[in-house]
Amino acid sequence: MKGLPSVERAIAVFSRFPGIGKKSAGRMIYHILRYGEQDIEQLLQTLQALRDRVTSCKICHNLAEGDICWVCEDNRRDSSLLCVLEEPSDLMAFEKAGFFKGTYHVLGGRLNPLDDVGPEQLNFASLEQRLLKGGIKELVIATNPTVEGEATAHFVAQMASSSGCKVTRLAYGLPMGGELEYLDESTLYQALNGRREF
Amino acid sequence: MKGLPSVERAIAVFSRFPGIGKKSAGRMIYHILRYGEQDIEQLLQTLQALRDRVTSCKICHNLAEGDICWVCEDNRRDSSLLCVLEEPSDLMAFEKAGFFKGTYHVLGGRLNPLDDVGPEQLNFASLEQRLLKGGIKELVIATNPTVEGEATAHFVAQMASSSGCKVTRLAYGLPMGGELEYLDESTLYQALNGRREF
Numbered sequence: 001m002k003g004l005p006s007v008e009r010a011i012a013v014f015s016r017f018p019g020i021g022k023k024s025a026g027r028m029i030y031h032i033l034r035y036g037e038q039d040i041e042q043l044l045q046t047l048q049a050l051r052d053r054v055t056s057c058k059i060c061h062n063l064a065e066g067d068i069c070w071v072c073e074d075n076r077r078d079s080s081l082l083c084v085l086e087e088p089s090d091l092m093a094f095e096k097a098g099f100f101k102g103t104y105h106v107l108g109g110r111l112n113p114l115d116d117v118g119p120e121q122l123n124f125a126s127l128e129q130r131l132l133k134g135g136i137k138e139l140v141i142a143t144n145p146t147v148e149g150e151a152t153a154h155f156v157a158q159m160a161s162s163s164g165c166k167v168t169r170l171a172y173g174l175p176m177g178g179e180l181e182y183l184d185e186s187t188l189y190q191a192l193n194g195r196r197e198f
Numbered sequence: 199m200k201g202l203p204s205v206e207r208a209i210a211v212f213s214r215f216p217g218i219g220k221k222s223a224g225r226m227i228y229h230i231l232r233y234g235e236q237d238i239e240q241l242l243q244t245l246q247a248l249r250d251r252v253t254s255c256k257i258c259h260n261l262a263e264g265d266i267c268w269v270c271e272d273n274r275r276d277s278s279l280l281c282v283l284e285e286p287s288d289l290m291a292f293e294k295a296g297f298f299k300g301t302y303h304v305l306g307g308r309l310n311p312l313d314d315v316g317p318e319q320l321n322f323a324s325l326e327q328r329l330l331k332g333g334i335k336e337l338v339i340a341t342n343p344t345v346e347g348e349a350t351a352h353f354v355a356q357m358a359s360s361s362g363c364k365v366t367r368l369a370y371g372l373p374m375g376g377e378l379e380y381l382d383e384s385t386l387y388q389a390l391n392g393r394r395e396f
Contacts, residue, residue: 004263006247013244017226028215030287033252040249044242046211049204051238054231065202089228
């Protein structure tokens, strides 16, 4: 099979997105081509806006348009409660849920020696400075429940241990709406281990 | 919930793609933002290439880079066998399969009065010219098996009736690997109607 180089290339680029296979990528590209120049212009403008406007918050490393993100700008947020996360998308999950009233610190990834991600590659220095500055009563570690996320959580906990603030982390256990029957062993183990009085 | 306008807008634009919901679009945008400028540049270049290079074949209206597409350029293709399709993506399905050695004519859509798509909006005039020019022995109608595709097929068949070429269309019936039990009634009806001697 032979196709157009520019179309094949576009499909290859789009199929590198997470969760997008070659078929979905093809559908997207043909969708763009079907509606033509207007669609392409809109996509180009959207991506240029991402490139030109989106920066990193100088305080918490969340995505921002400008120096400070909308969370750090909001003085109704409780700055004594600090939640440490891996990525801005994790922060958005919290913000969508809407119940967390503290502030955040986005590490920008997780420790992963195999991929050459050490403490220097993540936003630990600015976290240490925020801890040293004082005023933080509780540090909630909300890294992902993976091996690397765990390692990162331990690193954060150790760093915070000398600061005198309370260090907590998100509970492990049964996901709401899940069924015990289909649960993996390690989650079940964590759920049993973390059982609470009824 | 409050987010960044440029990120929210990008998610909205991406979630307009077929088969892409708000969640997948979000994952794609955060993927772009995570890897930063390099990824955005690559996407921009890819889309710019689509905009600047991809044209429509002057003969068959397939996607092309230049005046004539790779199928029409290939003189090993049987130009006496012409397959009429709705979209370039349908043509790609044939080319991927690789068994069709004839040439194509892409209509650019299907007749749909409700969406104001009449014969003038589709590539019928150039199809008529190709038929009048002669040399076509068989016209294979390969529009989609939908109400609009059927109407389009009838229109094409009527147009071709005076040209003296044989007019055929793709068979309807059981899809390979499917199960009778789960088949819809109209496909079953078509399969029975189109039964062939064993």
